Amino acid sequence: LPGVRVIVPKLIGNTTRAIANKSEQPSAPKRQWDEESFFADLGERSDPACVALCREILEWTRVQGVRVVYGNGKRDGSMILVAGPPPNGYVFASIWTYGKIEIDLQYVKRSPVFEEDEARREVIRKFNKIPGVSIDEASHSLRPTLPLALFVDDPARRELFAILSWMTERLRLGVVS
Numbered sequence: 001l002p003g004v005r006v007i008v009p010k011l012i013g014n015t016t017r018a019i020a021n022k023s024e025q026p027s028a029p030k031r032q033w034d035e036e037s038f039f040a041d042l043g044e045r046s047d048p049a050c051v052a053l054c055r056e057i058l059e060w061t062r063v064q065g066v067r068v069v070y071g072n073g074k075r076d077g078s079m080i081l082v083a084g085p086p087p088n089g090y091v092f093a094s095i096w097t098y099g100k101i102e103i104d105l106q107y108v109k110r111s112p113v114f115e116e117d118e119a120r121r122e123v124i125r126k127f128n129k130i131p132g133v134s135i136d137e138a139s140h141s142l143r144p145t146l147p148l149a150l151f152v153d154d155p156a157r158r159e160l161f162a163i164l165s166w167m168t169e170r171l172r173l174g175v176v177s
Helices: 016-024 035-045 048-064 117-128 156-173
Strands: 067-070 078-083 090-096 100-103 145-147
Touching: 035 048, 035 067, 035 078, 048 067, 048 078, 048 156, 078 156, 090 156, 100 117, 117 156
Parallel strands: none
Antiparallel strands: 067 078, 078 090, 090 100, 100 145
């Protein structure tokens, strides 16, 4: 409204008690995850079919020459998949101990192969062909996350590996097609 001025105090949440509580509770330290701790936590938080799928993905990475890096989350573990030219490559997917797989379109857009929006939308379209998957194409620069449970059975399992292989090959060779 014209002429109306709203004043909001900056002290919301900064009471003496809130400040004291925040300073008394140290934040949890970061944790460096590894294969053993990742699968132990995943086994506690997911069903055996999801754990088996993740073990299959890990074996696939070894055959494909995809580098695996484990995250350092305070609470949630991650197995990060990296492909592309050395020395760094590109993060293209992350698997989390809470039972989800993240398609890291935000990161692959740094690659010449996936820098165009249309190339990342193609990744989304490939995933959306899998029953139960619905990723908005507007997410082409984000990190859409899907439940691992969607991929435990065929044909979704085969499609997941086909898409990951397709992405890996494109990142490795730098081929735009």
